[in-house]
Amino acid sequence: xxxxxxxxxxxxxxxxxxxxxxxxxxxxxxxxxxxxxxxxxxxxxxxxxxxxxxxxxxxxxxxxxxxxxxxxxxxxxxxxxxxxxxxxxxxxxxxxxxxxxxxxxxxxxxxxxxxxxxxxxxxxxxxxxxxxxxxxxxxxxxxxxxxxxxxxxxxxxxxxxxxxxxxxxxxxxxxxxxxxxxxxxxxxxxxxxxxxxxxxxxxxxxxxxxxxxxxxxxxxxxxxxxxxxxxxxxxxxxxxxxxxxxxxxxxxxxxxxxxxxxxxxxxxxxxxxxxxxxxxxxxxxxxxxxxxxxxxxxxxxxxxxxxxxxxxx
Amino acid sequence: xxxxxxxxxxxxxxxxxxxxxxxxxxxxxxxxxxxxxxxxxxxxxxxxxxxxxxxxxxxxxxxxxxxxxxxxxxxxxxxxxxxxxxxxxxxxxxxxxxxxxxxxxxxxxxxxxxxxxxxxxxxxxxxxxxxxxxxxxxxxxxxxxxxxxxxxxxxxxxxxxxxxxxxxxxxxxxxxxxxxxxxxxxxxxxxxxxxxxxxxxxxxxxxxxxxxxxxxxxxxxxxxxxxxxxxxxxxxxxxxxxxxxxxxxxxxxxxxxxxxxxxxxxxxxxxxxxxxxxxxxxxxxxxxxxxxxxxxxxxxxxxxxxxxxxxxxxxxxxxxxxxxxxxxxxxxxxxxxxx
Numbered sequence: 240x241x242x243x244x245x246x247x248x249x250x251x252x253x254x255x256x257x258x259x260x261x262x263x264x265x266x267x268x269x270x271x272x273x274x275x276x277x278x279x280x281x282x283x284x285x286x287x288x289x290x291x292x293x294x295x296x297x298x299x300x301x302x303x304x305x306x307x308x309x310x311x312x313x314x315x316x317x318x319x320x321x322x323x324x325x326x327x328x329x330x331x332x333x334x335x336x337x338x339x340x341x342x343x344x345x346x347x348x349x350x351x352x353x354x355x356x357x358x359x360x361x362x363x364x365x366x367x368x369x370x371x372x373x374x375x376x377x378x379x380x381x382x383x384x385x386x387x388x389x390x391x392x393x394x395x396x397x398x399x400x401x402x403x404x405x406x407x408x409x410x411x412x413x414x415x416x417x418x419x420x421x422x423x424x425x426x427x428x429x430x431x432x433x434x435x436x437x438x439x440x441x442x443x444x445x446x447x448x449x450x451x452x453x454x455x456x457x458x459x460x461x462x463x464x465x466x467x468x469x470x471x472x473x474x475x476x477x478x479x480x481x482x483x484x485x486x487x488x489x490x491x492x493x494x495x496x497x498x499x500x501x502x503x504x505x506x507x508x509x510x511x512x513x514x515x516x517x518x519x520x521x522x523x524x525x526x527x528x529x530x531x532x533x534x535x536x537x538x539x540x541x542x543x544x545x546x547x548x549x550x551x552x
Numbered sequence: 553x554x555x556x557x558x559x560x561x562x563x564x565x566x567x568x569x570x571x572x573x574x575x576x577x578x579x580x581x582x583x584x585x586x587x588x589x590x591x592x593x594x595x596x597x598x599x600x601x602x603x604x605x606x607x608x609x610x611x612x613x614x615x616x617x618x619x620x621x622x623x624x625x626x627x628x629x630x631x632x633x634x635x636x637x638x639x640x641x642x643x644x645x646x647x648x649x650x651x652x653x654x655x656x657x658x659x660x661x662x663x664x665x666x667x668x669x670x671x672x673x674x675x676x677x678x679x680x681x682x683x684x685x686x687x688x689x690x691x692x693x694x695x696x697x698x699x700x701x702x703x704x705x706x707x708x709x710x711x712x713x714x715x716x717x718x719x720x721x722x723x724x725x726x727x728x729x730x731x732x733x734x735x736x737x738x739x740x741x742x743x744x745x746x747x748x749x750x751x752x753x754x755x756x757x758x759x760x761x762x763x764x765x766x767x768x769x770x771x772x773x774x775x776x777x778x779x780x781x782x783x784x785x786x787x788x789x790x791x792x793x794x795x796x797x798x799x800x801x802x803x804x805x806x807x808x809x810x811x812x813x814x815x816x817x818x819x820x821x822x823x824x825x826x827x828x829x830x831x832x833x834x835x836x837x838x839x840x841x842x843x844x845x846x847x848x849x850x851x852x853x854x855x856x857x858x859x860x861x862x863x864x865x866x867x868x869x870x871x872x873x874x875x876x877x878x879x880x881x882x883x884x885x886x887x888x889x890x891x
Contacts, residue, residue, distance in 0.1 A: 338781050338783065339782035343585055352790055352792070353791075400786070
């Protein structure tokens with residue numbers, strides 16, 4: 240496979256550390272993201288998907304662990320200049336298109352903010368031209384530059400968010416549930432726009448969502464999170480056809496299909512963490528069952544899963 | 553019907569195209585937040601009337617002492633305790649210089665052989681009330697505006713730092729505020745006045761020493777609300793500095809709330825100054841403020857009601873107008889009434 244763009248090693252993000260109300264939002268998560276791919280991250284609400292994304296981009300300071308971008312640890316102490324280059328390479332698209340645009344600023348200034356911070360344009364004319372170019376890239380037009388954010392629909396606002404992220408020419412974009420606040424027809428538009436942009440500009444995405452069908456559509460590989468831990472990581476097709484971790488199986492069994500015959504027989508599996516019955520001292524980590532397919536399991540489960548998957552092949 | 557249509561020549565029709573490139577055009581001009589707010593406040597009659605009353609009082613407080621033929625501080629003992637007399641109105645039977653003397657209605661101007669007009673009458677030392685009232689209004693307004701401005705600057709800075717940096721900084725700053733707010737304001741004020749020479753500066757300091765706390769709390773709450781909004785996070789991921797985030801993203805969004813709060817601080821400060829002067833802790837004679845004038849008038853209410861009437865009228869008008877204008881501003885600047 241292509242070269243690694245981002246390596247996440249044992250990332251931990253605890254809130255209220257050491258206090259009785261400690262929350263382990265991200266608990267020892269490791270995965271790699273390859274150049275040009277889309278890694279989907281799914282899981283139930285509150286399982287730490289967004290926190291993982293925000294910790295990677297340094298919105299939170301990680302409790303422990305490393306995030307290595309292009310061979311450089313981004314959580315090291317850095318000079319302002321290094322930070323700026325990093326900020327330029329990694330960008331984020333936010334969940335709520337209504338909260339992610341400043342209501343007091345015109346679209347021109349919202350999109351040009353990155354250009355101003357990084358000094359990418361020299362004069363107001365060039366600034367305006369670049370913003371118009373970005374607006375056109377995301378399917379909006381010139382006249383929109385002088386409007387305020389409240390004059391746009393949800394889908395248009397999300398496009399503005401994408402344009403703002405694209406303004407600094409990033410390589411890697413974290414899309415934090417970019418479509419969950421939009422209705423279905425608009426979701427498709429935005430996802431297709433993201434796919435097109437990926438092809439055009441060679442972007443790499445970390446796509447955080449809880450809509451499994453949308454994630455399958457856009458992702459090359461998918462990671463499943465459960466209570467702050469990554470429980471399964473596999474190529475998209477593999478994960479859908481051959482889920483190994485019981486939580487993934489449960490999650491997939493919950494997807495409804497517009498097929499009455501299938502729906503009549505669909506059984507919703509529930510996940511009970513006690514099925515693992517881990518013993519004290521047993522080491523539970525990510526293990527590779529088949530090439531590229533990792534599952535969070537113990538040694539005993541590993542042997543069992545290996546047997547199951549080789550039997551299937 | 554169909555016959556009629558066929559008779560119409562085809563070239564009188566013109567095909568209308570739907571131009572998709574025009575679909576996104578807007579005909580309505582894009583209004584900024586402030587233009588929008590102005591449209592809303594214009595509809596609020598009470599606020600507009602209040603605004604004109606305030607403008608009138610502010611202008612009069614500067615022009616008033618100048619258009620009066622008498623000086624505010626010149627004492628003419630022979631002209632003491634004259635009731636109001638206004639040319640023109642005197643023929644209508646009001647403000648005609650008549651007052652009660654020993655139970656009888658007499659023209660006091662004639663009695664004392666005064667041939668000028670005192671529009672608001674004179675006080676016990678023969679000073680022209682008209683000039684004194686406007687001079688007093690001027691002083692009261694100055695104290696109120698200065699106090700509100702200082703409150704705003706300290707409150708916004710303190711609340712902003714406390715809310716934005718959060719964590720331990722916030723903890724310490726909020727504990728200090730709680731200690732300050734625990735001491736009764738009047739105690740601090742009396743100590744301040746004893747400590748310093750009574751005067752305008754002392755009163756401004758006395759009002760502001762605890763006055764900024766309200767503003768700081770409002771600003772802190774607003775900053776806490778905005779600093780984790782996604783547009784602020786977006787700006788941070790773009791690499792914006794703290795200064796940029798505060799000035800471009802947070803301040804413009806809380807400016808409306810700050811203005812509303814200041815609008816309510818001003819009448820509070822006017823009233824507090826009047827209260828301090830009334831209980832004798834405020835300005836010392838011969839300096840006049842609305843509070844000292846009311847205090848003087850209060851002593852002779854039964855014999856010379858006009859001395860109390862005018863300053864209290866102005867004070868009431870100021871209070872009502874500021875509050876109504878503040879209300880209107882709140883509706884205009886914060887239409888969702890979320891806060």
